Every structure is written in structure tokens, then in C-alpha cells.
Amino acid sequence: MKTLVKATLIVAAATAMASPALSDPLEDAITARRGYYQVILSNFGPIVGMAKGAVEYDAEKAATFANTLQTLSMLNNGHMWPAGSDNAAMDGKPRALPKIWEDFPGVQEKGQAWAAAVGELASVAGDGLDALRSKVGAVGESCGACHDTYRAKSF
Numbered sequence: 001m002k003t004l005v006k007a008t009l010i011v012a013a014a015t016a017m018a019s020p021a022l023s024d025p026l027e028d029a030i031t032a033r034r035g036y037y038q039v040i041l042s043n044f045g046p047i048v049g050m051a052k053g054a055v056e057y058d059a060e061k062a063a064t065f066a067n068t069l070q071t072l073s074m075l076n077n078g079h080m081w082p083a084g085s086d087n088a089a090m091d092g093k094p095r096a097l098p099k100i101w102e103d104f105p106g107v108q109e110k111g112q113a114w115a116a117a118v119g120e121l122a123s124v125a126g127d128g129l130d131a132l133r134s135k136v137g138a139v140g141e142s143c144g145a146c147h148d149t150y151r152a153k154s155f
């Protein structure tokens with residue numbers, strides 16, 4: 001009897017834990033990768049602001065944002081791109097184009113170019129506004145290169 005109660009409790013607990021995961025795994029992956037990119041933007045945005053002179057340059061802040069960006073560039077996000085989570089399959093919800101799944105090496109190449117540009121930015125971001133400016137453009141271009149090829153212009 002005791003065992004049965006225990007087993008029932010375990011099943012109940014497992015069900016309770018599983019219920020958030022009952023949401024669509026494709027939707028979850030899309031939410032995760034969009035969150036990931038929002039965090040990227042929240043670190044890159046202020047750096048662009050400093051480069052443009054819209055935000056006052058602060059060496060410590062610039063270095064922190066750039067280092068965080070570099071950490072983000074090192075995260076494995078492969079699981080956020082399950083097959084079938086493209087904008088054609090999901091009725092325009094995500095912006096990821098089907099081309100991503102047809103050309104993984106191309107996506108990886110763009111991702112690596114981005115990570116390399118971010119690495120260069122992180123190595124100089126705290127060394128003064130001119131140093132920061134010299135590396136920001138390449139990062140922005142690497143974001144754009146991937147978006148132009150693999151992201152729909154709109155939802």
C-alpha cells in the first residue's frame with residue numbers, strides 16, 4: 001500500500017513537472033532562440049550607441065557588454081533549431097528561413113564569422129572609443145550577413 005501511494009505521488013509529481021513541457025517543443029525552441037537573440041541585442045545595442053556617440057563611452061561598460069557578447073557567441077544553441085521550426089512550416093511565426101536546414105555549413109560559416117568579429121571587438125572594447133569603433137562595424141555586418149540570408153525580412 002505504502003509503495004502504491006509513493007508510486008502515485010511520484011507519478012503526480014512527474015506529471016506536474018512535465019506539464020510545462022507539454023507545450024509544443026517547436027514553439028519552445030523558437031521562444032528560446034528569440035530570447036537568445038534579444039539578449040545578444042541587449043548587449044550589442046549599447047555598444048552601437050557608444051560607437052555612434054548616442055551613449056557616452058564607458059570603458060568598463062563597453063568591455064563588459066563585449067565580453068558578455070563573446071560568452072554568448074560561445075554558447076551551444078544547436079538545440080534551438082529543430083527541423084520543422086522554419087517560417088514556411090510554421091505559418092510565418094518564426095523568421096528563420098527553411099534555407100537554414102538546407103545549408104547548415106553555410107549557417108555555421110556565418111556564425112563563426114560573427115563569433116570571430118565579436119572576439120575582436122571584445123579584445124579592444126575597453127581600450128577607448130576609437131578602438132571600439134574600429135571593430136563594431138564588422139560585428140554589425142556579420143549579424144546582417146546572416147539575417148540577409150537566413151532570416152525573413154518580416155514575420
Ligand code: HEC
Pocket residue numbers: 030033034035037038040041044093094095096097107110111114139140142143144146147150151
Ligand atoms: C548565424 C546567423 C545569425 C547571426 C550571426 C545573427 N543572427 Fe540574429 N537571427 C538569426 C535568425 C535565423 C533569426 C530568426 C529567428 C526566428 O525567428 O526563427 C534571428 C533573429 C534575431 C532577432 C529577433 C529576435 C526576436 O525577438 O524575434 C534579433 C533582435 C537578432 N537576431 C539580433 C542579432 C544581432 C544583434 C546579431 C549580431 C550581434 C545577430 N542577430 C546575429 C540569425 C543570426
